[in-house]
Amino acid sequence: MKLYDFELAANAQRVRVFLAEKGLEVPIEQLNVRDDDQFAEPFSSMNPFHCVPFLQLDDGTVIAESMSICRYLEELHPEPALFGRTAEERAVIDMWLRRFELDGFIPMLHAVRNHVPMFAGRVVPGTRTDLPQLPEMVTRGKEMMEIFLGRVEPHMAQNEFVAGPEFTVADITGFFTVRMTVPMEMDLATSYPAVAAWFAKVSARPAFQV
Ligand SMILES: N[C@@H](CCC(=O)N[C@@H](CS)C(=O)NCC(=O)O)C(=O)O
Numbered sequence: 203m204k205l206y207d208f209e210l211a212a213n214a215q216r217v218r219v220f221l222a223e224k225g226l227e228v229p230i231e232q233l234n235v236r237d238d239d240q241f242a243e244p245f246s247s248m249n250p251f252h253c254v255p256f257l258q259l260d261d262g263t264v265i266a267e268s269m270s271i272c273r274y275l276e277e278l279h280p281e282p283a284l285f286g287r288t289a290e291e292r293a294v295i296d297m298w299l300r301r302f303e304l305d306g307f308i309p310m311l312h313a314v315r316n317h318v319p320m321f322a323g324r325v326v327p328g329t330r331t332d333l334p335q336l337p338e339m340v341t342r343g344k345e346m347m348e349i350f351l352g353r354v355e356p357h358m359a360q361n362e363f364v365a366g367p368e369f370t371v372a373d374i375t376g377f378f379t380v381r382m383t384v385p386m387e388m389d390l391a392t393s394y395p396a397v398a399a400w401f402a403k404v405s406a407r408p409a410f411q412v
Pocket residue numbers: 211212213214235240252253254255266267268269324326327328329
């Protein structure tokens with residue numbers, strides 16, 4: 203198998219942190235998505251969504267989507283279990299993964315893409331369009347993130363990690379969701395001290411030094 207990666211891409215980093223937490227190594231090839239490598243062949247055909255990361259298996263199957271790649275690797279290498287062991291653990295972890303992705307990551311992704319000058323002309327990941335950057339999407343994305351963080355704060359005040367007492371893949375997605383508050387200059391420490399404390403704790407893990 204081979205993982206197609208870009209060192210600076212948050213979604214690719216999600217997979218690399220997962221690999222490091224698992225103690226796994228896989229062959230990696232860098233695609234520079236800022237230089238449009240993903241639109242050249244054979245990569246364009248391998249992942250027509252034109253994003254990293256994607257994993258090509260030895261039989262040619264391509265798995266894109268960072269969390270799908272992680273689930274596949276977890277099936278091959280169950281320990282340490284990062285997606286849970288019991289039906290209950292798996293469901294709770296999946297719930298938090300979906301909450302972070304849908305209610306935090308996606309709104310913030312659109313806020314960042316519509317704000318940071320580097321993303322002009324590329325507001326939708328894996329596309330090059332003349333769609334303009336919309337300030338309204340920045341405002342709304344940050345507003346949605348504030349609502350989400352307001353819901354997460356009391357939970358994090360009572361829990362060591364996102365899905366409970368143990369570190370899981372939900373902390374990986376959680377970290378990359380909350381990290382987007384940095385370029386958007388959102389004040390985490392004052393309004394969400396429990397989230398900020400959890401974020402600092404997770405940031406210090408060796409696997410997160412990507
Ligand atoms: N939902 C996908 C998102 C992948 C994605 O958005 N990747 C970005 C980097 S973080 C990318 O490759 N963008 C290329 C581009 O915008 O052209 C996943 O979780 O893997």
